[in-house]
Amino acid sequence: MCTTASCHCPTWNDFSGLLPGIRVVTQIHERDDTQRLRESVAAAVAKRQPLAVCGRGSKTFLGPVVAGNMLGTAEHCGGVDYRPDELVITARAGTPLAHIKRLLATQSQMLPFDPPLFRGEGSLGGAVAAGLSGPQRPWFGSVRDAVLGVRLINGQAEVLTFGGQVMKNVAGYDVARLMTGAFGTLGVLLQVSIKVLPQPQREITLVFDLDRDDALARVVAWGRQSIPLSATCHVDNTLHVRLSGTEQGISSAARALGGTVLPHAATFWDTLRDHAQPFFTEALCWRIALPSAAPFPRVAGRWLVEWAGAQRWLRSEEPPEVIVAAVTALGGFATPFHRVAVAPRVESGLLKYYQRIKTAFDPHDIFNRGRLWMDA
């Protein structure tokens, strides 16, 4: 069982020497836990004992409880190599996301996928392992889009490096992206390199009173035009739309779109991203991926729609099989976003390949058994 571990990364308060356009290698008080982690994996392999791999434990409410001794990467943190003019940051897996975000902000840069910080927590490795992206994902890319390279321990206790710190790299299979969203079932992430982006110069959030279907039609139509959208959210008959760009660009787009300007909008988007909104606090929550313009599945429940229709959150007490069937019929995927007894089944044709890929990395089935998919 994975519990929240503490991390001894200090708070950065001295950013002197960080100048744009200059290669910056920030060495902070760091801890390289590679050896301990590798030895733990080797010992578990020798005894064929499963391990519950986790980062800072912020996403343990998702999916099934994992059996085995906990192997936490939270103490494996720091080692930051940040190069603002290369748009790349590399850090150990346990480095808190909050620290990474603060460091990037000093250079007016950001993680393009803006991952959720549930309860304000989360590590870089955990964000990559979970593969969850925030409200701006359709416009700035997903976690896997931004992952450039990883270092990991495989299920033979080997420390391996794949990908790199450059944007374009087609040398060998894309293991770095395969690790994204694998929930630690294929290896223990040690280090990740991420493509970062400049923060937009200006942002504005507009609010519209629209029902669910009108709001969807509106964002779908806007999606076909060259409009600097960067987030949308529809809940409770209110559509929120964020525009990002230059001062001139968003002023002219805002005039064309209409609506009312929402003051202090950053808080709204942060609470949405971190699921701190009231919508997420009650009933069982499902994450639904659909084609943007797809109609709403016929399921009783409440909806919150993000990503211009491509990601919809559903709060429903309907039986899981009803929800899954309704979403699948529309070409989408329904994933329980709460504690479950067992992970979802994998479509029968794919199961063989999931098993073989798992075996290719973790031949003794040590890591996060049953965390992502049910092996049957």
Added chain:
Amino acid sequence: MDHSGQVLQRLRDALPLNCLITDPRAMRPFETDGLTAVKQMPWVVALPESLAQLRAVVGICRECAVPLVARGAGTGLSGGARPLADGVLLGLSKLSRILEIDPDNRIARVEPGVRNLAITEAAAPFGLYYAPDPSSQIACSIGGNVAENSGGVHCLKYGLTVHNVLGIKVLTIDGDELTLGGAVLDSPGYDLLALFNGSEGMLGIVTEVTVRLLPKPEAKSLVLGAFSTLEDAGDAVGKIIAAGVVPAGLEMMDALAVQAAEAFVGAGYPTDAAAILLCELDGAAADVAAQSNQVQRLMRMQHATSVRVSRDDAERERMWLGRKAAFPAVGRLAPDYYCMDGTIPRSRLGEVLRAIARLSAEYGLGVANVFHAGDGNLHPLILYDANAPGQLAGAEAMGGRILALCVEVGGTVTGEHGVGVEKLDAMCGQFNAQELDQFHRIKSAFDAHGLLNPGKAVPTLTRCAELGGMHVHDGQLPLPDLERF
């Protein structure tokens, strides 16, 4: 009937007459891909017209243990589609239907043989387009793009193929038909979709591709800056990025490439410059105007000797022409050229270009440099004459040293052209034995008997051992405790 006779008979039974080529003269166009220095006649060429025929060919190859090389349009630059003397060359060019353009969901669903540019053409009536535009986009197929994870000049802002493909259907050598991803963002489970992008036909045959389409930008602007030193041009790139601008394209050409392009197409490039930068901005008109001004200012601050901005689309396209014609233009300077494809951290550009100049002098071969500066992808074009004794070997040796240099400064041996057969040796320098072994285990998960495109993309450990390959990571020089194999 012997084994190969039996296989041939089964292929004849499975395919119409016009879909199976066995005549050596008719197979000639298939003996090479875009890496023309490497030639090999295939045993037979199969060109299925339907999914059912494709299934049949794959089934016959599986049952008879005949290796299979998938080929799109044959424009790849690393020999990934090089045929095998004892294998079937599986051409997918006849599977070329556009199955669906869905403007509301902004997707196109197409067969693997559809040309890259044909997708954009089909989407154009809806004001949409497909973003990745490799230089071969007129000819290259989307299936080949997936296999190679192709790039182009707009990757910094719009990404590679892997960032623009939402779903694929694949046929495995076991005969399983898998759907990976779909018309949605971020489908759950293992990201096998990412794994297939750039897998060079080693894991399965792509039978259908769903790509995301983007709205055509309202405005585009191209800024051309000329610089008297490569360092100034390189610094300007860093300043543009650090200032928060994400250009749609950011390209650099050195003096030799500029002069060759100018002589070839007359794009109006300043031929006395040591380097030029082409910076394209796109998006909403107001954003583009503001960013264009910002980029011009930044270039001047970095000592640009001249700065020019496109006034309209016609002028913008004329200004691009020189860059787009750079390879054939350089091709006029010598009988042959060898195109390299390393990626480096951009901050190391100056030092890498100086090292390339030293290598150029050492081998006595000219080099023109074309650089996707925004994403660090360098294309040195080594000039040689295949008919001059030793020059091809010299070009290859020099290319190998350039790639080793890329790895040494923290980069990679291939940014967008793939490993194919060309960079197998270079892979030995970038990955150690355990990492290569992990690649081989991934391959085995999909193709246990090694029938799909054998001998490509990932070198055998034996090959690396014979090469005495040295493993260089993160710019560290080889250490005594690093393993050798």
